[in-house]
Amino acid sequence: MLSVQQPDTNKDVDVAVFYGTRPQIVKASRLVAALRTRLSVVAVDTGQHYDYQLNGLLYEQLTVRPADLFLEVGSGTHAQQTADVVVRSADIISSYKPRCVVVVGDTNSTLGAALAAVKLRTPVVHVEAGLRSGDPLMAEELNRRIVDAISGLLCAPSSLAAATLASESPSGTIVMTGDIARDVLQANCSRAPSVVSIAGWPFAQGAPFIFCTLHRAELTADMGTLRTVLETLDNLPVGVIMAVHPRTRGVIASLDFQPSGSLVMRDPLGYLETVACIRDAATVVTDSGGVQREAYWLGTPCVTVRGETEWTETVKCGANTLVAPRAVASDLPSTVARSIESEREWDRDAYGDGHAADAITAATCTWLGA
Numbered sequence: 001m002l003s004v005q006q007p008d009t010n011k012d013v014d015v016a017v018f019y020g021t022r023p024q025i026v027k028a029s030r031l032v033a034a035l036r037t038r039l040s041v042v043a044v045d046t047g048q049h050y051d052y053q054l055n056g057l058l059y060e061q062l063t064v065r066p067a068d069l070f071l072e073v074g075s076g077t078h079a080q081q082t083a084d085v086v087v088r089s090a091d092i093i094s095s096y097k098p099r100c101v102v103v104v105g106d107t108n109s110t111l112g113a114a115l116a117a118v119k120l121r122t123p124v125v126h127v128e129a130g131l132r133s134g135d136p137l138m139a140e141e142l143n144r145r146i147v148d149a150i151s152g153l154l155c156a157p158s159s160l161a162a163a164t165l166a167s168e169s170p171s172g173t174i175v176m177t178g179d180i181a182r183d184v185l186q187a188n189c190s191r192a193p194s195v196v197s198i199a200g201w202p203f204a205q206g207a208p209f210i211f212c213t214l215h216r217a218e219l220t221a222d223m224g225t226l227r228t229v230l231e232t233l234d235n236l237p238v239g240v241i242m243a244v245h246p247r248t249r250g251v252i253a254s255l256d257f258q259p260s261g262s263l264v265m266r267d268p269l270g271y272l273e274t275v276a277c278i279r280d281a282a283t284v285v286t287d288s289g290g291v292q293r294e295a296y297w298l299g300t301p302c303v304t305v306r307g308e309t310e311w312t313e314t315v316k317c318g319a320n321t322l323v324a325p326r327a328v329a330s331d332l333p334s335t336v337a338r339s340i341e342s343e344r345e346w347d348r349d350a351y352g353d354g355h356a357a358d359a360i361t362a363a364t365c366t367w368l369g370a
Contacts, residue, residue: 012040013040013041013042013096013097013098013099014039014040014041014098014099014100014368014370015035015039015040015041015042015098015099015100015101015102015125015364016041016042016044016092016093016096016098016100016101016102017031017032017035017041017042017043017044017101017102017103017104018044018046018085018089018101018102018103018104018109018110018113019043019044019045019046019067019103019104019105019109020045020046020047020048020071020073020085020107020109021048021105021107021109022268022290023105023181023288023289023290024104024105024107024109024110025045025062026062026181026184026271026290027104027105027127027180027181027184028043028067028104029062029184030180030183030184030187030357031102031104031127031180031357031360031361033357034357034358034360034361035102035357035360035361035364037361038361038365038370039361039364039365039368039370042068042069042092042096042098043067043068043069044067044068044069044070044071044089044092044113045066045067045069045070045071046071046073046085046088046089046109046112046113047070047071047072047073047074048073048074048081048085048107048108048109061188061270061271061272062184062188062271069092071084071085071088071089071092073085073088073109078108078139081108081112082108082111082112082115083112084112085108085109085111085112085113085116086112086113086115086116086119087116089101089112089113089116089117090116090119090120093116093117093120093122094120097122098122099122099123099368100117100122100123100124100125100152100153100364100367100368101113101114101116101117101122101123101124101125102124102125102127102364103117103124103125103126103127103147103151104127104128104180105127105128105144106128106131106140106141106143106144106147106310107140107143108139108143110126110143110144110147111143111146111147114126114146114147114150114151115150118150123152123153124147124150124151124152124153125151125152125153125155125360125364125367126147126148126151126153126154126155126172127155127177127180127360128144128155128156128157128161128179129144129147129148129151129154129155129156129161129165129174130148130154130156130157130158130160130161130162130163130164130165130174131144131157131161131164131310131311132144132145132161132164132310133308133309133310134308135307135308138218139217140310141310144310148165148168148170148172149170151170151172152171152172152173152367153172153173153175153363153364153367154170154172154173154174154175155175155177155356155359155360155363156174156175156176156177157176157177157178157179157351157352157356158176158178158179158313158350158351158352159176159350160312160313160350161176162174162175162176173363173367175359175360175363176352177352177356177359177360177363178351178352178353178354178355178356178359179293179351179352179356180356180357180360181290181293181294181351182293182297182351182352182353182354182356183354183355183356183357185275185294185297185298185354186354188271188272188275189275189279189298191272192272192273192275192276192279193272193273193276194276195209195273195276195277195280198269198273198276198277200266202239202241202264203239203241207239208238208239208282208340209238209239209240209241209280209281209282210233210236210238210239210240210241210281210282210283210284210285210336211240211241211243211277211278211281211284211285212233212240212241212242212243212263212284212285212286213242213243213245213286213287213288213291214226214229214242214245214248214285214286214287214305215245215247215248215287215288216287216288216306217247218287218306218325219287219305219325220247220248220251222325223251223254223255225325225326225328226248226251226252226255227255227257228328228329229305229325229328229332230252230255230257230259230263231257232328232329232332232333233262233263233285233332234259234260234261234262234263235261235262235333236261236262236263236333236336237262238262238282238336238340239262239264240262240263240264240285241264241266241277242263242264242265242266243266243267243268243269243274243277244265244266244267244268245268246268249265252265274291274294275294275298278291278294278295278298278300279298279300281300282340283300283301283302283303283336283339283340284300284301284302284303285302285303285304285305285332285336286302286303286304286305287304287305287306289309289310289311292304292309292311292314292320293311293314293351295314295319295320296311296314296317296319296320296346296348296350297348299344299345299348300344301319301320301321301339301340301342301344302314302319302320302321302339303320303321303323303332303335303336303339304320304321304322304323305323305324305325305328305332306322306323306324306325307322307324307325308322309322313350313351314350317346317347317350318342318343318346319346321335321338321339323335
């Protein structure tokens with residue numbers, strides 16, 4: 001658990017950066033450092049993800065200082081979690097009075113902090129603006145559309161995202177900055193270990209394997225579909241190692257499912273171990289946006305267990321294939337087989353060149369007149 005520091009209300013702050021989930025902590029590790037080269041920053045971890053593997057371990061592995069404030073929001077329904085973020089973020093914004101608030105991505109932490117800011121007439125910078133999956137009922141899609149609509153500076157990770165924002169005619173300023181996740185990957189890829197050195201590694205050295213992560217509510221809320229996915233993975237001819245998100249583990253426990261074939265389930269991995277698994281896998285099976293992009297950059301084919309993705313460039317270039325959850329039993333085995341045998345050559349620059357944090361910092365300074 002990270003300590004909570006008391007606000008220093010006598011200190012002028014240019015920027016308050018809010019984040020709270022595993023992928024946001026990864027991105028904030030680079031973004032906060034870049035912003036601090038030119039601006040005064042208070043970094044706020046909402047605690048939306050609070051397990052050690054999803055929070056504290058990331059700070060240790062990425063060798064960055066912990067957040068200045070930890071809001072301890074924890075779990076809850078979408079409404080409760082978002083409301084808690086709004087109330088607690090508003091307290092921080094009122095105390096520090098930043099010139100702007102920076103939010104990342106499409107989570108309840110993103111929406112809650114952005115709403116708190118605009119209610120207090122504090123301008124908002126949205127990092128990862130303009131992404132669209134096309135599913136208006138998906139929680140993340142709702143969050144990102146709302147945050148885009150109320151943000152003053154919209155930092156798009158790709159030219160397609162920037163074009164989407166332009167077509168929606170937002171009132172904010174649009175800048176194509178690239179994706180910070182690539183910055184972090186490039187800075188840390190060489191530190192990723194050999195997979196066989198990972199504690200409890202279940203496969204022989206050199207043996208092909210599939211790396212899997214599944215956590216989205218659209219899948220875990222449907223116990224029948226989740227069971228089908230797990231059984232299909234367990235029957236694949238190649239070993240599968242699945243890093244199990246706490247939400248997914250709870251549902252699996254209620255299913256009373258025990259793998260007996262190819263599937264090996266384990267606790268979540270650290271960032272460096274995850275990168276190693278993606279890098280060395282024959283293919284990846286996931287519903288995570290972060291894993292989709294990391295596979296794309298590392299040259300590993302990806303199969304995404306969703307009917308849509310906001311990272312559409314990965315599909316268009318052939319790096320990623322979608323399999324709708326309802327079609328897993330019929331389509332996943334053949335799709336995985338084709339993915340393993342596929343060519344691993346595609347353009348890897350759809351989301352910038354690995355200098356997104358610097359681009360976001362420059363755009364923020366220009367926007368603030370700093």
